[in-house]
Amino acid sequence: MSPVSMRSVARRMSARTRTFTDRYPWLGPTVFMLSALYFVAQIAVGWVWNPPYSLIRNTISDLGNTACGRYGGSYVCSPRHALMNAAFIFLGLVMAVGSLLIYQEFTEGKRLQRLAALVGFVGLTLGGIGAIIVGLFPENTISVMHILGAALAIGVGNIGVLILGLGLSLPEGLRNFMFFIGIVSTTALILFACHRDFGIGAGGMERVAAYPQTFWLIRFGFYMSSNHPAKSHPLGTVDSS
Numbered sequence: 028m029s030p031v032s033m034r035s036v037a038r039r040m041s042a043r044t045r046t047f048t049d050r051y052p053w054l055g056p057t058v059f060m061l062s063a064l065y066f067v068a069q070i071a072v073g074w075v076w077n078p079p080y081s082l083i084r085n086t087i088s089d090l091g092n093t094a095c096g097r098y099g100g101s102y103v104c105s106p107r108h109a110l111m112n113a114a115f116i117f118l119g120l121v122m123a124v125g126s127l128l129i130y131q132e133f134t135e136g137k138r139l140q141r142l143a144a145l146v147g148f149v150g151l152t153l154g155g156i157g158a159i160i161v162g163l164f165p166e167n168t169i170s171v172m173h174i175l176g177a178a179l180a181i182g183v184g185n186i187g188v189l190i191l192g193l194g195l196s197l198p199e200g201l202r203n204f205m206f207f208i209g210i211v212s213t214t215a216l217i218l219f220a221c222h223r224d225f226g227i228g229a230g231g232m233e234r235v236a237a238y239p240q241t242f243w244l245i246r247f248g249f250y251m252s253s254n255h256p257a258k259s260h261p262l263g264t265v266d267s268s
Contacts, residue, residue: 055128059248083228115162122155143194150187
């Protein structure tokens with residue numbers, strides 16, 4: 028297929044996606060809000076651990092570990108590991124699909140805001156792909172793939188949130204929240220990778236890096252569900268509060 032034909036196909040697909048989101052504006056925000064099920068899955072999986080699962084000592088990935096024994100300095104045995112790995116994949120799909128649908132709301136307006144929306148939501152989509160990789164490659168299998176997936180999910184995903192906060196016209200409170208989680212979570216990820224936990228344990232530091240992004244997905248989903256614009260007033264140009 029020639030480059031011209033590929034561009035033509037891409038334009039048609041984009042137009043169809045925009046038509047779909049205009050018809051079902053609630054779908055993208057709802058998909059983002061479904062990320063709350065990720066927390067429910069963690070509770071269900073960690074509940075059956077013996078000895079009890081520790082939010083401080085144990086990482087999130089320990090919940091998806093498919094073997095029982097010593098791992099990372101603590102005993103790991105997750106009877107419901109299949110559920111947790113399915114939850115990682117589910118979260119990844121939520122991030123990727125939700126980003127594709129919500130991005131359509133920001134395809135008009137100022138050029139810099141359109142660019143920020145594109146880069147930010149692509150970052151979140153890559154983060155979603157990373158979460159899927161984490162679910163497909165538990166920590167005790169192919170560690171390189173698991174680490175790559177975690178870096179994409181937490182690192183690239185949080186950078187995407189930060190770019191959206193910097194570039195989109197959003198209420199000040201929401202923008203400040205996005206700046207905060209983007210900076211704090213990225214810093215926590217670096218500390219976690221360097222094995223610096225400052226007394227809150229590996230599990231605690233990883234949660235500081237990962238959880239704010241998921242809370243943001245839920246928060247942004249709620250915001251978008253109540254601020255869907257009319258077609259003549261694209262959200263990228265309106266500062267709704």
